[in-house]
Amino acid sequence: xxxxxxxxPPQIIEVQIPSGPPGPQGPAGPAGAPGASSLxxxxxxxxxxxxxxxxxxxxxSTFPLTRVTTQxxxxxxxxxxxxxxxxxxxxxxxPPFLSSFRNIGDPWSPCRYRLxxxxxxxxxGTICCDDQTISDATWVPIFTLPxxxxxxxxxxFSALTNDDAFSRLYIWDNGDVIWGGYALGAHAxxxxxxxxxxxxxxxxxxxxxxxxxxxxx
Amino acid sequence: MTITVNQTTxxxxxxxxxxxxxxxxxxxLTAPDQPWDLTHVFVxxxxxxxxxxxxxLTVHIDDPxxxxxxxxxxxxxxxxxxxxxxxxxxxxxxxxxxxxxxIQVRKDVTT
Numbered sequence: 001x002x003x004x005x006x007x008x009p010p011q012i013i014e015v016q017i018p019s020g021p022p023g024p025q026g027p028a029g030p031a032g033a034p035g036a037s038s039l040x041x042x043x044x045x046x047x048x049x050x051x052x053x054x055x056x057x058x059x060x061s062t063f064p065l066t067r068v069t070t071q072x073x074x075x076x077x078x079x080x081x082x083x084x085x086x087x088x089x090x091x092x093x094x095p096p097f098l099s100s101f102r103n104i105g106d107p108w109s110p111c112r113y114r115l116x117x118x119x120x121x122x123x124x125g126t127i128c129c130d131d132q133t134i135s136d137a138t139w140v141p142i143f144t145l146p147x148x149x150x151x152x153x154x155x156x157f158s159a160l161t162n163d164d165a166f167s168r169l170y171i172w173d174n175g176d177v178i179w180g181g182y183a184l185g186a187h188a189x190x191x192x193x194x195x196x197x198x199x200x201x202x203x204x205x206x207x208x209x210x211x212x213x214x215x216x217x
Numbered sequence: 218m219t220i221t222v223n224q225t226t227x228x229x230x231x232x233x234x235x236x237x238x239x240x241x242x243x244x245x246l247t248a249p250d251q252p253w254d255l256t257h258v259f260v261x262x263x264x265x266x267x268x269x270x271x272x273x274l275t276v277h278i279d280d281p282x283x284x285x286x287x288x289x290x291x292x293x294x295x296x297x298x299x300x301x302x303x304x305x306x307x308x309x310x311x312x313x314x315x316x317x318x319x320i321q322v323r324k325d326v327t328t
Contacts, residue, residue, distance in 0.1 A: 012244050014243070014244045016245075016246045017246070
Protein backbone atom coordinates (compact mmCIF):
# COMPACT_ATOMS: atom_id res chain seq x y z
CA UNK A 1 0.00 0.00 0.00
CA UNK A 2 1.25 3.45 -0.85
CA UNK A 3 -0.07 6.41 1.05
CA UNK A 4 -0.53 9.52 -1.01
CA UNK A 5 -1.38 12.98 0.25
CA UNK A 6 -2.18 15.50 -2.42
CA UNK A 7 -2.24 19.19 -1.65
CA UNK A 8 -5.53 20.46 -0.31
CA PRO A 9 -6.18 21.44 3.25
CA PRO A 10 -3.56 20.19 5.66
CA GLN A 11 -4.31 16.76 6.99
CA ILE A 12 -2.56 14.85 9.68
CA ILE A 13 -1.20 11.42 8.93
CA GLU A 14 -1.11 9.33 12.04
CA VAL A 15 1.87 7.07 12.20
CA GLN A 16 1.74 4.14 14.56
CA ILE A 17 4.97 2.41 15.40
CA PRO A 18 3.92 -1.07 16.51
CA SER A 19 7.00 -1.92 18.51
CA GLY A 20 7.20 1.53 20.01
CA PRO A 21 9.96 4.00 19.57
CA PRO A 22 13.52 3.03 20.27
CA GLY A 23 13.99 2.94 24.01
CA PRO A 24 17.01 3.85 26.05
CA GLN A 25 19.98 1.57 25.93
CA GLY A 26 19.88 -1.26 28.45
CA PRO A 27 22.49 -1.90 31.11
CA ALA A 28 25.75 -3.53 30.16
CA GLY A 29 25.66 -7.32 30.07
CA PRO A 30 27.91 -9.61 32.10
CA ALA A 31 31.52 -9.85 31.08
CA GLY A 32 32.30 -12.64 28.61
CA ALA A 33 34.74 -15.46 29.08
CA PRO A 34 38.39 -14.42 28.94
CA GLY A 35 39.81 -14.38 25.44
CA ALA A 36 42.55 -16.63 24.17
CA SER A 37 46.07 -15.61 25.09
CA SER A 38 47.84 -17.80 22.54
CA LEU A 39 47.14 -19.41 19.19
CA UNK A 40 46.81 -22.85 20.76
CA UNK A 41 43.97 -21.55 22.98
CA UNK A 42 41.86 -21.02 19.87
CA UNK A 43 39.91 -24.25 19.37
CA UNK A 44 39.16 -23.54 15.72
CA UNK A 45 42.79 -23.03 14.79
CA UNK A 46 44.81 -26.00 13.58
CA UNK A 47 48.53 -26.44 13.15
CA UNK A 48 51.58 -25.63 15.19
CA UNK A 49 51.64 -22.01 16.26
CA UNK A 50 54.75 -19.94 16.35
CA UNK A 51 56.59 -16.93 15.12
CA UNK A 52 55.66 -15.97 11.57
CA UNK A 53 52.42 -17.94 11.36
CA UNK A 54 48.85 -16.71 11.23
CA UNK A 55 45.43 -18.42 11.24
CA UNK A 56 43.59 -18.06 7.95
CA UNK A 57 40.02 -19.18 7.24
CA UNK A 58 40.15 -22.15 4.86
CA UNK A 59 36.42 -21.95 4.13
CA UNK A 60 35.50 -24.92 6.34
CA SER A 61 35.16 -23.05 9.63
CA THR A 62 38.67 -23.99 10.66
CA PHE A 63 41.62 -21.69 10.59
CA PRO A 64 44.85 -23.43 9.60
CA LEU A 65 48.02 -21.72 10.60
CA THR A 66 49.54 -20.18 7.53
CA ARG A 67 52.99 -18.77 7.24
CA VAL A 68 53.15 -15.01 6.93
CA THR A 69 55.28 -13.58 4.12
CA THR A 70 57.34 -10.86 5.68
CA GLN A 71 59.32 -8.02 4.19
CA UNK A 72 62.45 -10.04 4.97
CA UNK A 73 61.05 -12.97 2.97
CA UNK A 74 60.42 -10.75 -0.03
CA UNK A 75 63.86 -9.19 0.20
CA UNK A 76 65.43 -12.66 0.36
CA UNK A 77 63.57 -13.69 -2.79
CA UNK A 78 64.68 -10.56 -4.60
CA UNK A 79 68.26 -11.10 -3.46
CA UNK A 80 68.14 -14.69 -4.71
CA UNK A 81 66.78 -13.63 -8.10
CA UNK A 82 69.37 -10.89 -8.45
CA UNK A 83 72.33 -12.99 -7.31
CA UNK A 84 74.93 -14.20 -9.85
CA UNK A 85 76.65 -17.51 -9.06
CA UNK A 86 78.83 -18.99 -11.76
CA UNK A 87 80.00 -22.58 -12.06
CA UNK A 88 83.34 -22.51 -13.86
CA UNK A 89 84.09 -25.65 -15.86
CA UNK A 90 87.35 -27.16 -14.67
CA UNK A 91 87.32 -25.38 -11.30
CA UNK A 92 87.46 -27.44 -8.09
CA UNK A 93 84.12 -29.14 -7.30
CA UNK A 94 82.81 -28.22 -10.73
CA PRO A 95 82.49 -30.36 -13.88
CA PRO A 96 85.91 -30.99 -15.48
CA PHE A 97 86.79 -30.33 -19.11
CA LEU A 98 86.86 -33.48 -21.24
CA SER A 99 88.61 -34.38 -24.50
CA SER A 100 91.42 -31.82 -24.09
CA PHE A 101 89.06 -28.83 -24.23
CA ARG A 102 90.15 -25.80 -22.17
CA ASN A 103 89.45 -22.09 -21.79
CA ILE A 104 91.05 -19.93 -24.47
CA GLY A 105 92.05 -17.46 -21.74
CA ASP A 106 92.06 -13.71 -21.23
CA PRO A 107 90.42 -11.48 -22.18
CA TRP A 108 87.71 -13.96 -23.03
CA SER A 109 85.31 -15.34 -20.48
CA PRO A 110 86.05 -18.81 -19.11
CA CYS A 111 83.56 -21.54 -19.91
CA ARG A 112 80.93 -21.42 -17.17
CA TYR A 113 77.23 -21.71 -16.57
CA ARG A 114 74.77 -20.44 -14.03
CA LEU A 115 71.31 -21.51 -12.95
CA UNK A 116 68.80 -18.71 -12.91
CA UNK A 117 65.97 -18.60 -10.39
CA UNK A 118 63.48 -19.13 -13.21
CA UNK A 119 64.92 -22.60 -13.97
CA UNK A 120 66.98 -21.44 -16.93
CA UNK A 121 70.67 -22.14 -17.58
CA UNK A 122 72.97 -19.57 -19.15
CA UNK A 123 76.24 -20.79 -20.66
CA UNK A 124 79.07 -18.52 -21.69
CA GLY A 125 82.79 -18.55 -22.43
CA THR A 126 85.21 -19.23 -25.24
CA ILE A 127 87.11 -22.51 -25.41
CA CYS A 128 89.59 -24.29 -27.62
CA CYS A 129 90.78 -27.88 -27.95
CA ASP A 130 94.35 -29.09 -27.69
CA ASP A 131 93.57 -32.34 -29.55
CA GLN A 132 94.68 -31.64 -33.12
CA THR A 133 92.93 -34.78 -34.35
CA ILE A 134 89.50 -33.36 -33.60
CA SER A 135 89.14 -31.84 -37.08
CA ASP A 136 87.24 -34.77 -38.56
CA ALA A 137 85.68 -36.08 -35.37
CA THR A 138 81.93 -35.96 -34.90
CA TRP A 139 81.02 -36.74 -31.31
CA VAL A 140 83.38 -35.21 -28.75
CA PRO A 141 82.22 -34.46 -25.19
CA ILE A 142 83.27 -31.08 -23.78
CA PHE A 143 81.98 -31.48 -20.20
CA THR A 144 79.02 -32.96 -18.35
CA LEU A 145 76.40 -30.89 -16.60
CA PRO A 146 75.12 -31.84 -13.13
CA UNK A 147 71.53 -33.12 -12.94
CA UNK A 148 70.02 -29.81 -11.80
CA UNK A 149 71.36 -28.03 -14.92
CA UNK A 150 70.28 -30.55 -17.54
CA UNK A 151 67.47 -30.01 -20.08
CA UNK A 152 64.60 -32.46 -20.11
CA UNK A 153 65.19 -33.25 -23.81
CA UNK A 154 68.28 -33.17 -26.00
CA UNK A 155 68.98 -29.84 -27.67
CA UNK A 156 71.08 -28.99 -30.72
CA PHE A 157 72.79 -25.75 -31.59
CA SER A 158 75.27 -24.50 -34.18
CA ALA A 159 78.42 -22.71 -33.10
CA LEU A 160 80.72 -20.34 -34.94
CA THR A 161 84.11 -22.06 -34.93
CA ASN A 162 87.55 -20.61 -35.69
CA ASP A 163 85.75 -17.49 -36.92
CA ASP A 164 85.18 -19.07 -40.36
CA ALA A 165 83.24 -22.29 -39.87
CA PHE A 166 80.18 -23.67 -38.14
CA SER A 167 80.07 -26.79 -36.05
CA ARG A 168 77.30 -28.69 -34.30
CA LEU A 169 76.80 -28.43 -30.57
CA TYR A 170 74.49 -30.65 -28.50
CA ILE A 171 73.24 -30.37 -24.93
CA TRP A 172 72.22 -33.96 -24.19
CA ASP A 173 69.47 -34.76 -21.71
CA ASN A 174 71.99 -36.80 -19.68
CA GLY A 175 74.04 -33.62 -19.18
CA ASP A 176 76.67 -34.23 -21.85
CA VAL A 177 77.74 -31.10 -23.73
CA ILE A 178 78.91 -32.45 -27.07
CA TRP A 179 80.88 -30.99 -29.94
CA GLY A 180 79.24 -32.72 -32.89
CA GLY A 181 81.66 -32.02 -35.71
CA TYR A 182 81.79 -29.45 -38.46
CA ALA A 183 78.67 -28.56 -40.41
CA LEU A 184 80.09 -25.81 -42.62
CA GLY A 185 83.58 -24.59 -43.42
CA ALA A 186 87.06 -25.97 -43.14
CA HIS A 187 87.71 -28.95 -40.87
CA ALA A 188 90.48 -27.69 -38.68
CA UNK A 189 91.65 -28.06 -35.09
CA UNK A 190 89.43 -26.00 -32.79
CA UNK A 191 91.31 -22.85 -31.89
CA UNK A 192 88.24 -20.82 -31.01
CA UNK A 193 84.75 -21.99 -30.01
CA UNK A 194 82.52 -19.33 -28.38
CA UNK A 195 79.57 -20.62 -26.33
CA UNK A 196 77.98 -17.30 -25.36
CA UNK A 197 74.65 -17.86 -27.03
CA UNK A 198 73.61 -21.10 -25.35
CA UNK A 199 70.66 -21.09 -22.94
CA UNK A 200 68.00 -23.62 -22.06
CA UNK A 201 65.31 -24.52 -19.56
CA UNK A 202 66.16 -27.13 -16.96
CA UNK A 203 64.15 -30.31 -16.49
CA UNK A 204 63.19 -29.46 -12.94
CA UNK A 205 62.70 -26.37 -10.80
CA UNK A 206 65.69 -24.23 -9.96
CA UNK A 207 67.50 -25.29 -6.78
CA UNK A 208 67.34 -21.72 -5.53
CA UNK A 209 63.57 -22.03 -5.32
CA UNK A 210 63.34 -25.60 -4.04
CA UNK A 211 65.99 -24.91 -1.42
CA UNK A 212 64.15 -21.79 -0.30
CA UNK A 213 60.89 -23.73 -0.03
CA UNK A 214 62.59 -26.54 1.89
CA UNK A 215 64.09 -24.10 4.38
CA UNK A 216 60.74 -22.62 5.33
CA UNK A 217 59.79 -23.31 8.94
CA MET B 218 -5.71 8.57 8.13
CA THR B 219 -3.69 6.22 10.29
CA ILE B 220 -0.90 4.06 9.04
CA THR B 221 1.14 1.53 10.90
CA VAL B 222 4.76 1.63 9.97
CA ASN B 223 7.94 -0.19 10.50
CA GLN B 224 11.23 0.42 8.79
CA THR B 225 10.11 -1.45 5.67
CA THR B 226 6.75 0.22 5.42
CA UNK B 227 5.24 1.52 2.21
CA UNK B 228 6.25 5.03 1.22
CA UNK B 229 4.18 8.09 2.06
CA UNK B 230 4.05 10.10 -1.12
CA UNK B 231 3.24 13.80 -1.02
CA UNK B 232 2.21 16.20 -3.75
CA UNK B 233 3.06 19.84 -3.26
CA UNK B 234 2.74 22.82 -5.55
CA UNK B 235 5.55 25.17 -6.33
CA UNK B 236 5.22 28.37 -4.34
CA UNK B 237 2.54 27.07 -1.98
CA UNK B 238 3.05 27.07 1.75
CA UNK B 239 2.92 23.33 1.72
CA UNK B 240 3.22 21.34 4.88
CA UNK B 241 2.58 17.83 6.06
CA UNK B 242 1.96 16.89 9.65
CA UNK B 243 2.48 13.43 11.08
CA UNK B 244 1.27 12.25 14.44
CA UNK B 245 3.42 9.51 15.83
CA LEU B 246 1.79 7.00 18.16
CA THR B 247 3.26 4.17 20.16
CA ALA B 248 -0.21 2.66 20.70
CA PRO B 249 -3.73 3.73 19.73
CA ASP B 250 -4.26 7.26 21.06
CA GLN B 251 -0.92 7.18 22.84
CA PRO B 252 1.40 9.77 21.34
CA TRP B 253 5.12 9.17 21.17
CA ASP B 254 6.78 11.63 23.51
CA LEU B 255 9.30 13.30 21.27
CA THR B 256 10.97 15.18 24.09
CA HIS B 257 14.72 14.90 23.61
CA VAL B 258 14.20 13.34 20.18
CA PHE B 259 15.98 15.04 17.29
CA VAL B 260 14.12 14.89 13.98
CA UNK B 261 15.57 15.62 10.54
CA UNK B 262 14.18 15.40 7.06
CA UNK B 263 15.98 15.68 3.75
CA UNK B 264 14.71 15.56 0.17
CA UNK B 265 16.82 14.65 -2.85
CA UNK B 266 15.93 15.74 -6.37
CA UNK B 267 16.22 13.63 -9.50
CA UNK B 268 19.51 15.39 -10.21
CA UNK B 269 20.84 14.30 -6.81
CA UNK B 270 20.64 17.67 -5.11
CA UNK B 271 19.80 17.33 -1.43
CA UNK B 272 17.54 19.86 0.26
CA UNK B 273 17.03 20.00 3.99
CA LEU B 274 13.33 20.18 4.79
CA THR B 275 12.18 22.24 7.75
CA VAL B 276 10.98 20.06 10.63
CA HIS B 277 8.79 21.52 13.33
CA ILE B 278 7.65 19.88 16.55
CA ASP B 279 4.92 22.03 18.11
CA ASP B 280 4.40 20.01 21.24
CA PRO B 281 6.78 17.14 21.81
CA UNK B 282 4.41 15.24 24.03
CA UNK B 283 1.69 15.23 21.36
CA UNK B 284 3.88 13.33 18.88
CA UNK B 285 3.14 15.87 16.14
CA UNK B 286 5.84 16.48 13.58
CA UNK B 287 5.40 18.80 10.60
CA UNK B 288 7.67 19.08 7.60
CA UNK B 289 7.86 22.12 5.34
CA UNK B 290 9.76 22.96 2.19
CA UNK B 291 12.75 25.22 2.75
CA UNK B 292 12.17 28.98 2.76
CA UNK B 293 13.51 29.21 -0.77
CA UNK B 294 10.87 26.74 -1.86
CA UNK B 295 11.27 23.62 -3.97
CA UNK B 296 11.63 23.64 -7.70
CA UNK B 297 9.20 21.44 -9.63
CA UNK B 298 10.70 17.97 -9.56
CA UNK B 299 10.25 14.55 -8.01
CA UNK B 300 12.08 14.29 -4.71
CA UNK B 301 12.89 11.33 -2.50
CA UNK B 302 12.53 12.23 1.16
CA UNK B 303 12.61 10.64 4.56
CA UNK B 304 12.14 11.65 8.17
CA UNK B 305 14.81 10.48 10.56
CA UNK B 306 14.62 10.29 14.35
CA UNK B 307 17.48 10.19 16.80
CA UNK B 308 16.88 9.86 20.52
CA UNK B 309 20.53 10.10 21.46
CA UNK B 310 20.91 6.33 21.48
CA UNK B 311 20.01 5.27 17.98
CA UNK B 312 18.73 6.53 14.66
CA UNK B 313 15.59 5.31 12.88
CA UNK B 314 13.82 6.39 9.71
CA UNK B 315 10.08 5.95 10.18
CA UNK B 316 8.74 7.86 7.19
CA UNK B 317 9.96 7.89 3.64
CA UNK B 318 8.50 8.46 0.20
CA UNK B 319 8.44 10.93 -2.64
CA ILE B 320 7.41 14.54 -2.88
CA GLN B 321 6.14 15.58 -6.26
CA VAL B 322 6.39 19.36 -6.60
CA ARG B 323 4.14 20.47 -9.40
CA LYS B 324 4.60 23.66 -11.30
CA ASP B 325 1.96 26.16 -10.31
CA VAL B 326 -0.34 27.86 -12.80
CA THR B 327 -1.35 30.85 -10.74
CA THR B 328 1.75 32.86 -9.95
